[in-house]
Amino acid sequence: MATFDIQMPKMGESIEEATITKWFVKEGDQVEEDDVLLEIATDKVDSEIPSPVEGVVKKILYQQDDTIAVGTVIAVIDMDGEGGSEEETQKEETADKSGDAESHKKPEEEEIDRKAPGSEEKSQTERTASETAIRSGAERFYSPLVRKIASEEGVTQDELDSIEGSGANGRVQKNDLLKYLEQRKESSGTEKAGSAPEQSKQPPEKKAKEPVKVNAAENDEVIEMNRLRKLIASHMVQSKQTSAHVTNMLEVDVTNVVKWRNRVKEEFQKREGQKLNILPIFLEATLKALRDYPMLNSSVDGDNIIIRKDINLGIAVALEDNNLIVPNIKKADELNITGLTKRLNETAAAARNNKLSPDDISGGTFTVTNFGTFKNDIGTPIINQPEVAILAIGAIKKKPAVIETPDGDLIGVRQKMWLSITYDHRIIDGALGGAFLRKLGDYIEEFDPERSL
Numbered sequence: 400m401a402t403f404d405i406q407m408p409k410m411g412e413s414i415e416e417a418t419i420t421k422w423f424v425k426e427g428d429q430v431e432e433d434d435v436l437l438e439i440a441t442d443k444v445d446s447e448i449p450s451p452v453e454g455v456v457k458k459i460l461y462q463q464d465d466t467i468a469v470g471t472v473i474a475v476i477d478m479d480g481e482g483g484s485e486e487e488t489q490k491e492e493t494a495d496k497s498g499d500a501e502s503h504k505k506p507e508e509e510e511i512d513r514k515a516p517g518s519e520e521k522s523q524t525e526r527t528a529s530e531t532a533i534r535s536g537a538e539r540f541y542s543p544l545v546r547k548i549a550s551e552e553g554v555t556q557d558e559l560d561s562i563e564g565s566g567a568n569g570r571v572q573k574n575d576l577l578k579y580l581e582q583r584k585e586s587s588g589t590e591k592a593g594s595a596p597e598q599s600k601q602p603p604e605k606k607a608k609e610p611v612k613v614n615a616a617e618n619d620e621v622i623e624m625n626r627l628r629k630l631i632a633s634h635m636v637q638s639k640q641t642s643a644h645v646t647n648m649l650e651v652d653v654t655n656v657v658k659w660r661n662r663v664k665e666e667f668q669k670r671e672g673q674k675l676n677i678l679p680i681f682l683e684a685t686l687k688a689l690r691d692y693p694m695l696n697s698s699v700d701g702d703n704i705i706i707r708k709d710i711n712l713g714i715a716v717a718l719e720d721n722n723l724i725v726p727n728i729k730k731a732d733e734l735n736i737t738g739l740t741k742r743l744n745e746t747a748a749a750a751r752n753n754k755l756s757p758d759d760i761s762g763g764t765f766t767v768t769n770f771g772t773f774k775n776d777i778g779t780p781i782i783n784q785p786e787v788a789i790l791a792i793g794a795i796k797k798k799p800a801v802i803e804t805p806d807g808d809l810i811g812v813r814q815k816m817w818l819s820i821t822y823d824h825r826i827i828d829g830a831l832g833g834a835f836l837r838k839l840g841d842y843i844e845e846f847d848p849e850r851s852l
Contacts (some may be wrong), residue, residue: 403452405474407467410441417441418466419473420626426681429458436474440626441757454478467722477484484657506594548576565701627722638784643824645830646779651840653795655679655848670852678769679739681792684842686710686732687766692835694827695820696764697734698785713766713783714743717748724750725783738852771795779816788825790839793817 424436433449436456440446457477461467527700549559554576563580564571615621624632660677667675688697689710697706712731716724726749728734728742749755764817765786770778771794778791778848793816800813816839 401478401808402457403454403471403476403536405436405448405450405476405808407439407469407471407473408448408798409469410444410446414441414469414761416466416468419461419463420445421463422459422461426456426459430456438582444755444757444760445753446757448659450476452476452478453771465829466731489794508798532624536616545571545573545576548573549618555735557570577740614810625720625722627720627724631723634784635781638781641784642782642787644782644821645824645827645829645832646819647706647775647829647836648819649836649840650815650817652844653677653816654814655846656843657795657814658848659787659846659850662848665850667740671741672741675740675743676743677795678792679736679743680846681843682712682731682739682743682767683736684714684791684839685767686844688835690732690807690837691838692831693820694831695788695835697787697826698764699787699823699826708766711762711764713786714746714779714792715766715768717772724755724760725766726750726759727766728756729762751752766790768790771816775784777819780820780821782821782823785825787834788832791819791821793819 400756410417417435417621418441420440421438422436423438430436430450430453432451434454435447436450438447440705447756452477456474458475458819459473460475461471461473467473496719534585535548545559550639558579561676562571562575564575607685620826660675660680660743664675667841693706694704696710699705709730710732711727711729713725713727714724718724726746728739731739731742746755746759751761763783763786766783766789768778768780768789769792770776776796778792778793780789780791782789795814795816798815799810799814800812800815802809802813818836820832820836820839
């Protein structure tokens with residue numbers, strides 16, 4: 400019998416696992432090549448996975464809401480199209496549970512099995528129940544390996560949630576959990592020896608705060624958060640817990656920018672077939688300022704600062720379901736205003752039509768959010784981790800202003816706009832944050848209104 404293993408695909412360079420959100424087939428179904436088998440979610444992007452072969456779905460090894468490591472076999476297709484009898488399938492599933500589970504283990508999983516005291520005596524039923532309990536109560540994703548270690552070592556859900564993760568978006572990795580287990584072991588050993596708590600080598604673990612219970616009144620409407628909103632909520636809280644947020648604000652004169660855009664927009668529309676918005680002009684100025692102050696295009700890794708050489712510019716996009724997503728333009732500093740305009744329009748359209756790939760939302764180094772879209776003047780956005788700064792652009796409004804001329808000061812009408820930069824005070828002080836914002840303002844105010852397209 401010829402079979403084909405369906406593996407959890409790698410959807411991007413930084414993607415290590417994905418969650419099954421929906422199966423479109425069941426065991427015994429006939430599928431053609433390129434038929435959609437399932438839908439998976441990686442962070443904020445949902446992707447449909449087609450079948451690479453024709454045949455019958457012989458086995459589905461994981462169910463909806465399971466989080467699976469990349470490369471793990473999640474289903475088996477019988478390419479002979481026979482599927483096998485129910486009795487044969489049950490026998491093979493039993494054999495898989497007892498044999499294949501061991502043969503498919505990663506080296507680090509085998510190492511944990513050897514280290515975990517009494518793990519050999521634990522039944523498969525107990526392991527499955529424990530791992531399910533850990534997964535179902537968590538507010539953030541945990542890899543199968545992390546859940547396995549936690550269940551074997553008796554780590555509770557509250558303990559797991561309290562561990563600070565070193566992975567992407569604060570995810571707990573194997574080394575984080577092993578470090579925690581070592582600290583717990585040392586702390587337990589010290590207490591048994593009769594040492595005073597203040598003499599312990601490791602500080603006591605902080606318990607996760609219980610969320611405040613809110614009761615709904617009789618006439619209130621209760622709406623459950625969807626998966627994307629839960630991810631956004633977790634990401635925002637994690638950012639505030641990670642970084643010391645500080646915001647600087649500056650009002651700039653954008654009259655020259657508005658004049659230039661009004662002068663060339665029709666020519667641009669005819670030549671490029673796209674509308675020229677004013678945002679790409681501000682993005683160009685932002686990229687120049689980031690080259691002048693590269694510390695704002697960096698990330699923090701423990702006690703190290705990683706200054707990024709490429710500027711992958713994230714653009715916050717509001718979706719129709721009131722959620723938010725931040726795709727980024729890779730190597731944006733290599734593009735001119737025309738290139739930025741095209742990429743910006745393409746990225747925004749892909750975001751609103753759910754056509755983004757995981758790579759589109761990973762690897763960002765600096766984010767821009769446009770509050771002016773909603774006619775808001777000023778905003779203080781939350782940093783998009785692991786970045787260290789985010790720029791907010793306000794609405795453009797006509798205001799009276801003092802104009803300096805050779806004949807003296809005059810009062811005139813000017814186009815004004817507020818900029819605000821929120822930065823990570825762990826590595827960016829007020830002087831640096833303020834200097835960046837002032838430089839950005841200078842680039843905008845000194846824009847040449849006679850510039851050629």
